Amino acid sequence: MTQSIEQLSATRSHGGWVKRFSHRSQVLDCDMTFGIFLPPQTENGPVPVLWWLSGLTCTDENFMQKAGAQKMAARLGMAIICPDTSPRGTDLPGERESYDFGSGAGFYLNAKKAPWDKHYHMYDYVTSELPALVREHFPISEREAISGHSMGGHGALICALKQPGRYASISAFSPVVNPVDCPWGEKAFSHYLGEDRGEWSNWDACELILAGASKQPMLIDQGEDDQFLENQLKPDHLEKACHLQGVPLKLRRHEGYDHSYFFVASFIDDHLEYHARHLLADQA
Numbered sequence: 026m027t028q029s030i031e032q033l034s035a036t037r038s039h040g041g042w043v044k045r046f047s048h049r050s051q052v053l054d055c056d057m058t059f060g061i062f063l064p065p066q067t068e069n070g071p072v073p074v075l076w077w078l079s080g081l082t083c084t085d086e087n088f089m090q091k092a093g094a095q096k097m098a099a100r101l102g103m104a105i106i107c108p109d110t111s112p113r114g115t116d117l118p119g120e121r122e123s124y125d126f127g128s129g130a131g132f133y134l135n136a137k138k139a140p141w142d143k144h145y146h147m148y149d150y151v152t153s154e155l156p157a158l159v160r161e162h163f164p165i166s167e168r169e170a171i172s173g174h175s176m177g178g179h180g181a182l183i184c185a186l187k188q189p190g191r192y193a194s195i196s197a198f199s200p201v202v203n204p205v206d207c208p209w210g211e212k213a214f215s216h217y218l219g220e221d222r223g224e225w226s227n228w229d230a231c232e233l234i235l236a237g238a239s240k241q242p243m244l245i246d247q248g249e250d251d252q253f254l255e256n257q258l259k260p261d262h263l264e265k266a267c268h269l270q271g272v273p274l275k276l277r278r279h280e281g282y283d284h285s286y287f288f289v290a291s292f293i294d295d296h297l298e299y300h301a302r303h304l305l306a307d308q309a
C-alpha cells in the first residue's frame with residue numbers, strides 16, 4: 026500500500042526542485058519531515074540518489090540551505106535526500122534539554138533502552154522506511170550512495186558498514202568515528218543503548234571496521250581548526266582501524282577550516298563527483 030506524504034514546499038533550483046514533505050513514520054511512531062533535491066534528469070526517468078545525514082541540532086533543512094550542493098547535483102543528475110536527525114514531537118522526558126542528546130540528536134541507531142526504544146529507531150528509518158517511501162513517490166533508482174556531517178558522518182559510516190555493498194560509495198565530513206570513546210557518543214549511547222558496551226560496538230565505525238565489517242573505500246574531509254576535532258571526532262582512531270584492517274581510507278585534512286557548513290560547502294562538489302563516479306560506474 027502506498028504511504029501518503031504531504032508536500033510542504035517546492036522551490037525551483039538549478040533546473041530541478043528542492044521539495045520538503047511530511048509523513049507519518051511507522052518505525053519512529055511520529056510525524057517526520059524530509060527534504061529532497063530532484064535534478065532536472067528526473068524528467069527522463071529514475072536517477073541515483075545520495076543520502077545525506079546531518080549533524081547535531083540540524084533538521085532536514087540545514088544541508089539544503091547551506092551546502093550549495095544543488096548546482097553540481099543537477100549537473101551530475103543525482104537526487105539528494107536529507108532526512109531529519111531524530112524523531113520529533115514525541116515529548117520524552119529530557120528530550121529537549123541538551124543539544125547533543127534527544128531531539129536533533131538521534132545518532133542514527135536503534136535505541137534499546139526505555140523510554141527511547143519507543144521512538145528512536147533512526148537506523149531503521151534512514152535505511153529501510155524512508156528509502157521504500159521515497160521510491161513509491163519519486164523517480165529514484167536502486168543506486169544509492171551515502172554521506173553526512175559530524176553525527177551524520179557517523180550515521181553514514183555505520184549505515185554503510187552494517188550493510189556492506191549496499192551503497193556504491195561512502196563519504197563524510199568531520200565524522201564522529203569512534204562514538205564509544207567520545208563525550209557525545211558516550212552520553213547518547215548510554216541513554217539509547219544502556220550500559221552494555223558490547224552493544225555499543227555495533228554502532229561504532231571504528232569498532233565495526235576492527236571487527237572486519239567491510240573493506241569498502243571511504244572519502245573523509247576534516248577541518249584542522251574544527252573545535253570538536255580533539256575531543257569528539259578523533260579521525261586518527263579511524264585511520265588506525267582502517268590501517269589495521271586494510272580499508273582504503275582517503276582522509277583529507279584541511280588547514281584553517283572549522284566544523285561549520287562553510288567547510289562542507291567548500292568541498293561538497295568533490296564528494297558529489299566522487300559519488301557520481303561510483304554510482305555511474307556500478308551501473309555500467
Ligand SMILES: N[C@@H](CCC(=O)N[C@@H](CS)C(=O)NCC(=O)O)C(=O)O
Nearest residue numbers: 080081082083087124175176285286
Ligand atoms: N550547538 C552546538 C554545536 C552544534 C553543531 O556544531 N552542529 C553542527 C553539526 S554537529 C551543525 O551542522 N549545526 C547546524 C548548522 O551549522 O547549520 C554548540 O554550540 O556547541
